[in-house]
Amino acid sequence: MKVSPLHCHRQHNISFLKLFMFSVLGCITMHVSDPDVPSSLKTLSLEGHFSFDDISYTAKDFGNRFHFLPSAVLHPKSVTDISATVKHVFGMGLSSKLTVAARGHGHSLGGQAQASGGIVIQMQSLREAETRVHVGEFPYVDASGGELWINVLLESLKHGLAPKSWTDYLHLTVGGTLSNAGISGQAFRHGPQISNVHQLQVVTGRGEIMNCSAEENADLFHGVLGGLGQFGIITRARIALERAPEMVKWIRVLYSDFTSFTEDQEMLISAEKTFDYIEGFVIINRTGLLNNWRSSFNPQDPVQASQFNSDGRILFCLEMTKNFNPDESDMLNQEVETLLSKLRYIPSMLFQSEVSYLEFLDRVHVSEVKLRSQGLWEVPHPWLNLFIPRTRIHDFAKEVFGKILTDSSHGPILLYPLKKSKWDNRASVVIPDEEVFYLVAFLSSAPPSSDHDSLEHALKLNDKILDFCQKAGIQMKQYLPHYTAKEEWKAHFGDRWEMFAWRKATYDPLAILTPGQRIFQKAVLSS
Template sequence: MHCLLRQHSVVFLELFLVLVLGGIAMHVSDPDVPSSLDALRLEGNLSFHDVSLAAKDFGNRFRFLPSAILHPVSVSDIAAIIKHVFQMGPSSKLTVAARGHGHSLQGQAQADGGVVIHMESLRGGGTRVHAGERPYVDASGGELWINVLLECLKHGLAPKSWTDYLHLTIGGTLSNAGISGQAFRHGPQISNVHQLEIVTGKGELLTCSTEENAALFHAALGGLGQFGVITRARIALEPAPEMVKWIRVLYSDFSSFTEDQEKLISARETFDYIEGFVIINRTGLLNNWRSSFNPQDPVQASRFDSDGRILFCLEMTKNFNRDEADVMHQRVEALLSRLRYIPSTLFQSEVTYLEFLDRVHVSEVKLRSKGLWEVPHPWLNLLIPRTRIKDFAEEVFGKILTDSNNGPILLYPLHRSKWDNRTSAVIPDEEVFYLVAFLSSALSSSDHDNLERALKQNDKILDFCNKAGIQMKQYLPHYTTQEEWKAHFGDRWELFAHRKGIYDPLSILAPGQRIFRKVVRSSRR
C-alpha cells in the first residue's frame, strides 16, 4: 500500500473490465427478483435500484451486479432472507452473499443476480466487553475491528491477534483466518474465538462453540462463508499495552534474515509482533521503508546505499506501559544483540498501541485524499513451507520479479501449532511456514499494462511452485473450478463438502467464492 499511484478513471476501468477481461463483466439484475421478495416482512429494507456498490470490491477487477441489497436492522432480517431463498428451492437461481467492508479481492462477496447482505448495517448491534479472569468481547459480525479495538481499550483490554489493516469486518476476517505479526504467538484470529452466532444456508440461527454445534463452529472459522453468515462473535481479550517500541532493520542476506526470524518466533523471550518484507529495486534507490523512523546512527544511515541489492526488512515491536520503559529498552537491546542485520539500518520509533495497530489506515487516508485508493489490486498471498522458502526466494525474488515499487512484498514465518486444525483454514503441512504476500497495485484504474504485468507475474509464481513441487497453499484463495478447490483442500475436501451439504445444501451462500455452484432445476414436470 506504500506505493506511488496516479489519478484514475473509474469509467475507463469499467469499460476495460467489460471489453478486455473476458468473463469479468457487469450482469443485468433479474427483473423477477423484486416480486419474489416483496412479501417478506423485514425490520430493515431491501434495495432493488442502487445495487452497483455491491458489485465492487477492493480488488477492483470483478464486477457482478446483484438483484437486491439487504440492509438488515437485526439478525432476524438475515435469517428471513436466507430462509426465504432456501424455501424457494432448487428452481430459483437466487444466491446470497454477505458483504462486509468490501475488501474482497476477486469478487468473493458478490452475488451475480442474487442478494447481497450489507453486513455493516448490523454495526449498531452493540459491542460488549466482559472483563474478568478470562476477558472477552461480544461483537456483531458486521462490526469493524477498529471499532472493537476502540471499545476494548476503554477497559484496558484488546483482542490478541490482528490483521495489518483494521477497517475490516469481524465476519470477513474470521471467514478467512486473520493474520498479522502477532500470529506466531497467538495464532490467527480464528484461533482466538470462543463462540459464534451463525445463520446457516437454511436460514437457521444457531449459536456454536467447541461445546455447542461444534462442527458448524469449526466449519465456519476459515470457511470462506460457505456454511453460514457470521452475525456475532465472542473474541478472547488480553490486557492492552499503552505503548509500542517499533523497530525496522535491513538484511542483505536471505538466510540470515529468515534464520533470525525463525529464532525470534521460537524464543520464549521475544518481540510481540514480527513481520518482514522484501525490497527489490535494481536502481539502488530505496523505497519508503523507514518513513518517520529515527535511525540509531543518523550519519551511518545517511550513507547507506543498497547498491542495487535485494534487501530484506525485519519489522518488530515490543509492547510496554510508560512506567516500564527502562526495562523495555534493556530487553530490546538484548534481543537486537542476537540478530545479524546491517548495523547502520536500525530504525526505531515509539508510538501508542492504537497508532501502531491502525498504521495502515494512515496510508489509506492519504491515498483517498488524492483519489488514488480505488485502483485494481491484483494481490497474491501464499503460504510456503519452511523447507522450500529458500528455493522460492531464489527463483521469485531473483528472477521473476524485477522490482517491488508497485506494492509491499511481505514475508514472515508462522507456527502451525498455533492454528486449530479443526477449522476449515488450510495451511502447509510443516510446523513452520511462511506467509509471502505480493500486495501489488495498478498505478491507476486505467493502467491496463501494469495490471496485466502483475497478473502475469502472479501466474509465473504459481507456475513455478507447481513445477518445482512446492506444496504451498493460497491464503485468501481464488480458483475458478471445483477441481482446483479439491486440490487446495486436499484430503480435507470430503469433510468440507460434507459440511456444505449439511449447512447449505442448496449452495445458496457465498457464490462469489466459486467453490460450489447452485444447481437450478426446472419446476416443470
C-alpha cells in the first residue's frame, strides 16, 4: 500500500494532536494572570512599535456588537516584526494567556479580529514592500496582506490590468478577504478571490515566516485560504490579474416571480456567452426603492416605469454588467440585447447605466460616504450570510421572504448563484455539496430606535431563519460564520473538521492566532 507523506506526517503527530485537542477544546480551564505584558513586549527589537494606550479602537469592528480590549497593539513595519512578536508569545508557552489577532480595516462582524487581553496587529501599518504589478503572459500583482483592495485595483489599473474576482466593497484588506473567501458577482465565472491566488507569505502560530503555494508548502497554502486566520497571518499575496476594461454597462431588471428569477440567473451563469457580473437581491415592502434608482439608472420605458406599482408584492432584482471599451459599443449593445431577450423580467422594469470600471467596482464606497454623513455607518450590523443548496432555495424563499421577513427596509438582501466547480476543495472554506448553490446575505443595520430594540429584533429574525433551516433539513453553510461552541464549529466543518483541527495543531499548536473566531481556546496551565 502506498502511504502519502501527509499520512506519515499525521501519524507522527498523532500523540501531539491528542494533547492539542485536549488542551484547546476546553479540558484545561484554569488560567493564570500574565506577568507585566508591556514590559515583556518592550524587550523585543522591532522596526515598528507597540502601542499600549489609546487602543480602544481595536476593540470595535463593523459588526459593532463585540468589544474586547487588547493589552497592546503592534504597528509593524516589516514581516519580521510580526514574526518576532508571534515567536515571542509562542516562546512563553502555556504560562501565558497572550493571543494574537491580525486586524485589517476592522470590517469583521463578530469580533473576529479582536484579542481580549492579547495583542492586535494593525496590518495596515505593514508597508515593508510596495504593491508591485508584473506584466506578462500571466500577469499578477504582489500586495501586502494589509493593503486595501481599492489600492490594489488603482495600482493595477495603471498597467491596464485588474484582479479577476472581487468583493462588493473594496475597502477591505487582502489578508482579510483571503482568510474567508472573497465573493461578488464575478465568482460564478472566476471563483472566489481565494481561487485566484498564486502564492502567499504567511507567519504561522510558531512565528515562522513561510512562503507557500500549490507547489510549495501546499497544505499550509490551501489551509490558510478560507482558514479564518487559524493557521497563519497572511503578510503578502500574489494575485492573478487580467486585462481591465474601461467601461461597464450596468443593468437592473425586476421580477415578481421567484422561479423565473432563479432560473434566469442559473441560465446566465451556465451560458458560455453571458454577463461579466451577476447578482440578485430581494425587495420586500419597499415601494420607494425605484425612486432611488432613477438618479443613476435610466429606465428603458420612463412612462411605464413611473406608473409601476409593486402593490405590496415581493420583488426580485437581477443586477448584471457587461464590460467594454468605448470602441466596442455597437457590438456590446447587440450582445446585451441578445442576452436580455432570453430573460423573463417585467418588461417595463429595465434600467441601464454606463459607468467607468473603477466607478462600478467602488460603488459601495459611495453609499458608505453617505451613511457616514448621516451617522448610520458605525451602528450594529447583525449580518447573516448563508450558502443554500440550489435544490432547497425555493423551500427557503417560500418560508423566509414574506413570512419570517416582512420587509427589507433595514438593509439589502442579496441572492445569487455560485458554482462549486469554481472553488478549490483543498481550501479550508466549506460550501454546500451541490454544483450550484446560492449566497443569501441579509445585510441588516440596526440603528438606535426609540420604539424597539432594532438589534435584538434583527438577531431574533436571524435565529428564526437558522432555526427554520435546521428543522427543514436544509444543508446550508454559513459564510463569514460566527459560532461560540465547539460542537457548532464541528457541525459547520462536518467531515472536514478533523483536517481543520490537524492543521491547527500543526501550524498553531498553542492556539495563539485569531482567538476572536472562538473556534479554539488557548490553554493556560495553572501556576
